[in-house]
Amino acid sequence: MEHSAAEIFGYVLLDVSVIIVIARLFGRLARAVRQPAVVGEIVAGIALGPSLLGALPGNLDTHLFPPDVVPSLKILAQLGLVLFMFIVGLELDVKLIRGRERTAGSISIASIVVPFALGAAATLLLHPLHDTVTLEDDKTQEVSLLALALFMGVAMSITAFPVLARILADRKMHRTTVGVLALASAAIDDILAWTLLAFVVAIVKGGSPFEVVRIVALSALFAAVMFGVVRPLLARLVDWYNKAGRVTPDMLAVVLVGVLLSAWITEEIGIHAIFGAFVFGAIMPRDNAHEMTREVLEKLEQISVLLLLPIFFVVTGFGVNIVGLTAGAAWQLLLILAVAIGGKFIGAYVGARSQRMPGQQSSAIAILMNTRGLTELVILSIGKELGVLDTELFTMMVIMALVTTALAEPLLRIAYPEKAIQRDIEAAAKAALGDEQLYRVLVVVDGPPGVTTERMLHLANAAAAGRHAEILISRFLPAADNSGLEIGAGLPDLAGMAQAVEELETFAARTSVGGARVRVLCRFSSAPGTDLLRQLTTSEAEVVVLSAEWTRRNKEAFDALDRTTVLVMSSELPQIWFVSGSEAAVAVSNGTAFVRDDGSADGRRAVLVATRAATNSRTALTAIATDAGSKARRKLTYALEPLESLDTSVEVVSATEWSAPEGDAIVAAARVIDRLGGSEVSVREEITAIVDAHIATR
Structure with a gap:
C-alpha cells in the first residue's frame, strides 16, 4: 500500500516517538544491570524489527514501519551516524598516546593483527555459505572471498572507544595504569581500524585497481588538507569561545557545517560519509578547549543520543532476523564469537605481556579491548550497505557485537576487582614520586x-x-x-x-x-x-x-x-597560619612573623617553621611563650639568638603581654597534632643550621 507524502510524514512522527520511548526504556534497563545504555538501545532496535515485533502475529513491524516510510528513517539514521562519528573523533585525543607509544602501540597492533587474521581465516569456512547477497531491489549479488575476508577481519579488530571510556569512567579506572594504557591502545586502535576500513571500502567500491588508487589518493589528499589547512583555522574557535564565554549558535553552526561538508566530501570520494565526520572531529581544537569541547558534546548529544541514534538502531534492527536463522547458524555463531572474543583477548594480552605487564593487568586490558558496541554496528551497517554481508551473517555479527560488549563489565569485575584498582592507583602515585627519600x-x-x-x-x-x-x-x-x-x-x-x-x-x-x-x-x-x-x-x-x-x-x-x-x-586576610596542637601556632601578617610556643614538641616545631618563614622572607619575628614561666621565656629567647645577626627583628613576649591581631585565625583553627621529624636535634641547633644556610646564600 502506497502512502501519500503527508501520510509518510505522519508515520515518521509516530515512528520516531515510539523509537525514542522504547530506546530510553531499554537504555535504563541496561544501566540497571550495570551495562552501557547502548546495549539496551541496540536490543530495542532489534526488538522493533523482524526478530520480535515482526515475529508476532499480524506483521506489526510492517504496520508500524511501512516500507515506503523506511527510506525517510534511513536518512535520519545516516545523519545520526555522521554525528556519532564526529563525536568519536572529537573524543579521540592523541595526548592519550604521548609517552606510551611503545606499550600502547604493541597492545593495539597485536589486538588488531590477531583478530584480523583469525577473522579472515574464519571466512574460508563462512564464505561458501554466504557467497551471495539479496539486495533491497531483490537482485542477487555475488560476494567475493576477498571482500568478505577484509570486512570480517576489520569487524573482528575494532574496539569501541566510547564504550571502553564509559566503563573506565564508571569504575574510576582512568587513574590506573590499566585504564590509561587501555585508552591509549584504543585510541591507536581506532586510528588504525578506521584507516584500514576506509582502505577496505575503497577496494570493495573501487572494483578496478585504477579506481582503488584514485579513491585512496583522494582520501589521502582530503586528510592532508584537513590536518594541514582546516585544523589551524579551527583553532580560532577557542578564542571565539573565550570571548563569548559559551558555545554560541554561530559557533555550533560552524561546527555542524564543517561536519556535514566533510562527510559529503568523503561520500563523493567514494569511501563513506562517516570518515569525513570522524576526521573533522579529530582535527577539532584540543589545547585549552576542554570546556568548549564539553559544551559541544552536550549540545550534539541532545540531538544524536535522544533522536537520531535510536533511529539508526531500529534501521539496523530491520536487517537483523534472529528467528530466521537457519539450523546451521549455531556453529557459525559459535565460530564468530570464538574468533571475536579469543582473537581480541589473545592479541591484546600478548601485546601487554610483551611489554612486561603483570598478568592481571594484561587480562584487564584484553577484556576492555574486547568491547565493540555501537562502533561495531557502524562497520556492519557499511558492510550490509555495500552488499558484503547477507541478512544471516549480519544478524550473527550483530549478536557478536552485543555479547562482547555485555561481557566486558562483568568479566572486568572478576579479573580486575575494586581492590586491584585501588592498589594500582596507589602504586601509580608512588611511582610518580619515585623512591628518593x-x-x-x-x-x-x-x-x-x-x-x-x-x-x-x-x-x-x-x-x-x-x-x-x-x-x-x-x-x-x-x-x-x-x-x-x-x-x-x-x-x-x-x-x-x-x-x-x-x-x-x-x-x-x-x-x-x-x-x-x-x-x-x-x-x-x-x-x-x-x-x-x-x-x-x-x-x-x-x-x-x-x-x-x-x-x-x-x-x-x-x-x-x-x-x-x-x-x-x-x-x-594577609596572613599565613601554622596550626600545631592547641596552643602552638605561626602567623605571618603585614611583614611580621608570629609564633606561639606552648613549650611542647608542637611548640618547638612551630618555632622552627616561624624561623624559616622569617629568615626566608626577612621579616620580623615575634615569639609568644604560652607558658607564663620565666624559664620557658628564657629558653625561647636563647633558641632565637642566632637570628639577631640577620636583618630580622626578634621579640620574645609572654602570652599575657601579647594580644592577637584582629581576625586571628589561630583561635578558629582546628586542633592538629604535629609529627616531629628528627626530634633528637635541639631547637637551637636546627635554628643555627637554618641561619647559617640563609647567610651562605645572601
Missing part, C-alpha cells in the same frame, strides 16, 4: 593558580628551607558528572585534567621557590578530604599547606590530620 611538603590548591597559590608555594618553601626537599602541588578536580553524557561520557573531563596539570606546571616553572624541586599532582575526586589523607600516606609528606577555604569545605578531613604538620593560609 625527600622532605616533602604538600600544597593543596583550590583552582587555577593565582596570588594565593604563589603565597602558599612560598610558605611551603619556608617550611622546607635548609633540607633536601620536594614540594608537591596537588589539585583535586571535581569528579565529572557524566550522567548527562552517554556517548561522550568516556573520560571524565580528561582534557580538563590535562589543562589543569599544564597550568600548574607552567605556574611552578615561573615561580621561584629556592632549591626545592616542585612536582604537580592532579586527580579527580568526589571526596577530596579522603583522597588527601591517602595522598599524604602515599607521598609521606611532612607538611601540608591548605587554604582556609579548603578547610571549611572539608572540615572532617582537616580534623583528621592529627599526625601531620598543617599550614593554613587565608586569602581573606
